[in-house]
Amino acid sequence: xxxxxxxxxxxxxxxxxxxxxxxxxxxxxxxxxxxxxxxxxxxxxxxxxxxxxxxxxxxxxxxxxxxxxxxxxxxxxxxxxxxxxxxxxxxxxxxxxxxxxxxxx
Ligand code: FES
Numbered sequence: 653x654x655x656x657x658x659x660x661x662x663x664x665x666x667x668x669x670x671x672x673x674x675x676x677x678x679x680x681x682x683x684x685x686x687x688x689x690x691x692x693x694x695x696x697x698x699x700x701x702x703x704x705x706x707x708x709x710x711x712x713x714x715x716x717x718x719x720x721x722x723x724x725x726x727x728x729x730x731x732x733x734x735x736x737x738x739x740x741x742x743x744x745x746x747x748x749x750x751x752x753x754x755x756x757x
Contacts, residue, residue, distance in 0.1 A: 666708045667733065669757060671697055672715035673744075674727040683721050689745060690714070690726035696749040701757075710757055730756055 675690040697712045718740065720727035725743035741752065 667711040669710040669733065670731045671710060671712045672718060672729045673697060673712065674716070674718050674720075675714040676717045676721075683723050684717070685721055685726040686724060689724075692746045693726050693728065693744050693749060696746045697753070700750055700753055704753065706753070706757055728752070 673690055673694040674685045675687060675694060676684055677687055691714075694712065694714050697710075698707075701707050701710050701712065715729070718727045718729050720729075720740050720742045722743050725745045725748075728741040728744045730739040730741070739756065744752070
């Protein structure tokens with residue numbers, strides 16, 4: 653039997669947002685995100701969200717290619733539990749993360 657569920661409500665978690673940060677390590681024929689920056693952006697999201705007390709509301713995960721590849725920075729996708737659509741951000745650098753968190757969460 654197949655069941656459907658609201659992702660943010662699965663297992664009783666409290667996540668309102670999901671953030672995927674591209675840390676794609678694969679070499680590809682087209683331009684790709686800066687992998688080192690991707691890891692740094694991922695860690696910055698986790699650290700700043702914890703500091704702001706949002707760690708239980710925003711789930712942050714690394715991702716493969718989101719198809720927004722740029723050689724500078726990395727691509728980030730944000731999905732809300734309550735709003736339709738996906739927000740895609742390109743060229744995200746560590747210094748952008750605090751502003752993104754302030755703007756979207
Ligand atoms: S390699 Fe990062 S979005 Fe494609």
